[in-house]
Amino acid sequence: MLSWPNFISQLFNGLALGALLALISSGLTVIYGTLGVLNLAHGAMFMMGGYGGFVTYQYTHSFALALVGGTLCVLVIGVVTEQVLIRHFYRRPPEDQLLVTFGLGIVFVELVRLGFGSLSLQVSPPEWASGITRMGFLIYPTYRLYVMGIIAVALAVLYLILYRTRIGMIVRAGIEDSGMVDMLGINVFRVFMLVFGIGAAAAGFAGIVDAPVLPLTPDMGDQILVETFVVVVIGGVGSFPGAILGGLIAGEILSITSMFNPSYSQVMLFVVMTLVLLLRPQGLLGQSSRT
Amino acid sequence: MSKTNVLDTAVVQRRDLMRGGLGIAGALATGAALSRPVFADEAPLGNYPAGTTGSSIFVGLCTPLTGTYAAAGVDERKGFELAMAHLNSGHELIRKISPLTKTGVLGKKVEFDVADSEAKPNVAVQAQSRFISEKKAIMIAGSVSSAVAVASNKLAQREHVIYLPLVSGSNDTTGKDCVRYGFRACHYAYTAAAAIAPELIKAFGKNKKVAYLTPDYTYGHSVTGSMQEFLKPAGWTTITDQVCPLGAPDYSSFLLNIANSGAEVLINVNFGNDAVGSIKQAKQFGILDKMALVMPYLSPFLSKEVGADLMQGVYGTTEFWWTLGDTNPMAKMFVDTFNAKYGYKPEWAAHVAYMQVGLWADAVEHAKTFYPGDVIASYESGRTIQTDLGPVKWRAADHQLIRPVVVTRGKKPSAMKTPDDYFDIVALVPGEGLMQAPDAFGCKLGSVT
Numbered sequence: 001m002l003s004w005p006n007f008i009s010q011l012f013n014g015l016a017l018g019a020l021l022a023l024i025s026s027g028l029t030v031i032y033g034t035l036g037v038l039n040l041a042h043g044a045m046f047m048m049g050g051y052g053g054f055v056t057y058q059y060t061h062s063f064a065l066a067l068v069g070g071t072l073c074v075l076v077i078g079v080v081t082e083q084v085l086i087r088h089f090y091r092r093p094p095e096d097q098l099l100v101t102f103g104l105g106i107v108f109v110e111l112v113r114l115g116f117g118s119l120s121l122q123v124s125p126p127e128w129a130s131g132i133t134r135m136g137f138l139i140y141p142t143y144r145l146y147v148m149g150i151i152a153v154a155l156a157v158l159y160l161i162l163y164r165t166r167i168g169m170i171v172r173a174g175i176e177d178s179g180m181v182d183m184l185g186i187n188v189f190r191v192f193m194l195v196f197g198i199g200a201a202a203a204g205f206a207g208i209v210d211a212p213v214l215p216l217t218p219d220m221g222d223q224i225l226v227e228t229f230v231v232v233v234i235g236g237v238g239s240f241p242g243a244i245l246g247g248l249i250a251g252e253i254l255s256i257t258s259m260f261n262p263s264y265s266q267v268m269l270f271v272v273m274t275l276v277l278l279l280r281p282q283g284l285l286g287q288s289s290r291t
Numbered sequence: 292m293s294k295t296n297v298l299d300t301a302v303v304q305r306r307d308l309m310r311g312g313l314g315i316a317g318a319l320a321t322g323a324a325l326s327r328p329v330f331a332d333e334a335p336l337g338n339y340p341a342g343t344t345g346s347s348i349f350v351g352l353c354t355p356l357t358g359t360y361a362a363a364g365v366d367e368r369k370g371f372e373l374a375m376a377h378l379n380s381g382h383e384l385i386r387k388i389s390p391l392t393k394t395g396v397l398g399k400k401v402e403f404d405v406a407d408s409e410a411k412p413n414v415a416v417q418a419q420s421r422f423i424s425e426k427k428a429i430m431i432a433g434s435v436s437s438a439v440a441v442a443s444n445k446l447a448q449r450e451h452v453i454y455l456p457l458v459s460g461s462n463d464t465t466g467k468d469c470v471r472y473g474f475r476a477c478h479y480a481y482t483a484a485a486a487i488a489p490e491l492i493k494a495f496g497k498n499k500k501v502a503y504l505t506p507d508y509t510y511g512h513s514v515t516g517s518m519q520e521f522l523k524p525a526g527w528t529t530i531t532d533q534v535c536p537l538g539a540p541d542y543s544s545f546l547l548n549i550a551n552s553g554a555e556v557l558i559n560v561n562f563g564n565d566a567v568g569s570i571k572q573a574k575q576f577g578i579l580d581k582m583a584l585v586m587p588y589l590s591p592f593l594s595k596e597v598g599a600d601l602m603q604g605v606y607g608t609t610e611f612w613w614t615l616g617d618t619n620p621m622a623k624m625f626v627d628t629f630n631a632k633y634g635y636k637p638e639w640a641a642h643v644a645y646m647q648v649g650l651w652a653d654a655v656e657h658a659k660t661f662y663p664g665d666v667i668a669s670y671e672s673g674r675t676i677q678t679d680l681g682p683v684k685w686r687a688a689d690h691q692l693i694r695p696v697v698v699t700r701g702k703k704p705s706a707m708k709t710p711d712d713y714f715d716i717v718a719l720v721p722g723e724g725l726m727q728a729p730d731a732f733g734c735k736l737g738s739v740t
Binding site for chain 1: 356357358359361362364365507533534535536538539540541543544545547548550551564567568571572575576577592595596597598
């Protein structure tokens with residue numbers, strides 16, 4: 001399907017796909033950067049955001065409230081999880097952290113399956129965002145356009161929190177040297193709790209934003225988790241701007257490759273990741289010196 | 292313990308025993324608990340006789356309870372459970388399929404266990420292997436993915452245990468990957484395409500431009516290939532074939548290619564959640580407003596999940612649809628019994644699971660033994676069996692059931708009489724005329740031993 005109109009469409013679509021990946025990845029990368037925990041339950045957070053939003057929508061019939069409901073739900077789950085479980089693993093070896101978050105992911109997925117069953121659930125796009133928008137030769141679902149806007153705002157908010165607030169400053173300092181932050185008399189653990197909550201909430205928010213596009217199923221986070229890891233590796237582990245850049249690159253790879261050979265689009269994602277790992281192991285915007 | 296040791300020894304030595312014609316000696320060593328004497332051709336094979344010496348036998352079901360195909364997998368499990376309950380109680384319905392059945396199979400209670408395959412071949416093979424080695428399963432069953440069916444076929448052949456693929460649409464399952472120990476009862480790519488193509492040409496005319504959305508594994512390529520073959524003579528040409536990974540969350544890039552392709556018909560081969568996601572997203576891209584949608588191999592629960600609005604006018608094929616009960620008392624009995632127990636109308640995964648268990652019981656009862664060689668011979672005898680799809684027969688050459696295919700069309704929401712009334716049955720096409728020659732897909736069944 002090589003044609004200019006299709007190429008432009010795919011380029012644009014890559015941006016939309018990438019924005020979503022960027023948002024989910026930024027949550028993962030901020031948690032890893034600050035806490036040093038690679039959260040394998042991140043896909044489950046994405047999924048629970050979708051279900052939290054679904055339940056809110058059932059009661060309120062308001063998509064805006066569903067966005068808030070889904071995000072808050074995962075924020076709370078994130079904070080509780082950090083308090084009850086994750087904080088006991090900060091000083092444990094990485095493989096313990098991987099195992100506990102992996103197991104946690106399975107527990108979350110199975111709990112949701114127990115409550116909601118295996119049949120997929122549907123969330124309709126809000127009335128004001130349904131239909132198709134024509135931009136010259138480019139035809140695109142209106143809701144996906146809104147998604148791009150919503151995600152841009154969400155990323156901007158995350159950026160402001162991380163780079164323009166005192167909390168953000170502590171978080172970034174914690175990424176660089178948590179020991180020093182501790183010595184300065186700042187309660188690092190409270191910040192960690194908050195970061196885990198915010199990181200999870202970013203995934204949860206993405207989950208409800210994406211719910212009108214995907215079928216809502218307990219396993220919906222599995223594939224997303226894999227793509228998110230690729231994004232984080234490409235962009236640089238622990239780097240917030242890296243997650244955004246990595247997300248956009250991944251989106252474009254998926255979209256553009258599909259034009260030439262659809263069955264290779266996922267493969268290309270991993271090819272690029274491998275290239276990045278070979279040529280710049282710390283990722284495009286990662287710092288190599290951090291310990 | 293000593294008996295187990297004797298059995299183990301017997302299994303290890305089975306080839307020597309058979310070669311030397313010493314089967315009777317083997318039988319004497321193991322046969323104390325057997326209900327009837329074991330002859331020379333019934334030397335230990337697979338889990339026979341080890342799995343059949345007690346008052347009960349064990350069968351294993353491995354089906355996706357999680358992942359993309361979970362909805363169909365859960366339905367499949369329920370159909371299987373119902374069949375097991377009916378076998379053990381000697382229910383009237385199972386006895387219609389297997390008239391020799393009294394209770395259980397050959398008078399033995401059937402015990403079973405269910406494992407989650409996640410629709411992944413390696414997971415399924417591990418679980419089935421455990422059923423075979425630890426529980427001495429005399430039969431294993433289950434699949435929603437053809438990749439699982441093909442892998443389990445190979446396991447069954449190696450371990451000499453009967454395997455029943457349940458949902459499997461690839462031509463390969465009874466084609467190039469067929470085995471002596473595997474028996475498929477559902478319709479598949481080739482018969483689905485053969486049944487639906489004339490209806491599509493009747494409905495949409497000749498010379499259409501088609502876009503395919505194909506999941507990237509044996510099932511997807513099989514269905515797309517067969518559809519292309521049957522639509523080509525009417526001048527239907529493939530404009531694009533978008534091959535997408537199994538379990539893809541987002542179809543936007545594939546759908547954009549389709550939207551920009553100028554196709555008039557979209558043939559979507561996806562199954563399970565992939566079908567739900569791709570249809571929903573195709574609607575959002577405006578594709579369903581300018582192209583007719585065809586689902587050549589309808590996924591269970593699809594209409595319930597995407598809604599009648601999107602499914603109206605959509606042609607598809609299915610293994611079973613509950614309104615068959617309107618004209619067929621046996622189908623009605625199945626639908627009512629299932630509905631009474633589980634609270635919804637059975638979808639085709641449940642139906643094929645139930646029917647397969649019935650057909651297996653029938654084969655064993657006619658063989659009068661669990662010895663796999665005799666059970667396979669019973670399957671291959673060409674006997675006509677009554678089912679709620681009408682009379683059916685096993686084809687000995689590739690172990691495919693000769694059975695009708697149900698062609699459906701989605702109803703308008705306003706025409707639905709009940710909330711479950713999603714489809715009109717356009718045709719119930721007899722199986723004989725739909726099937727390829729048994730060796731057309733390279734089936735070589737392999738040996739019993």
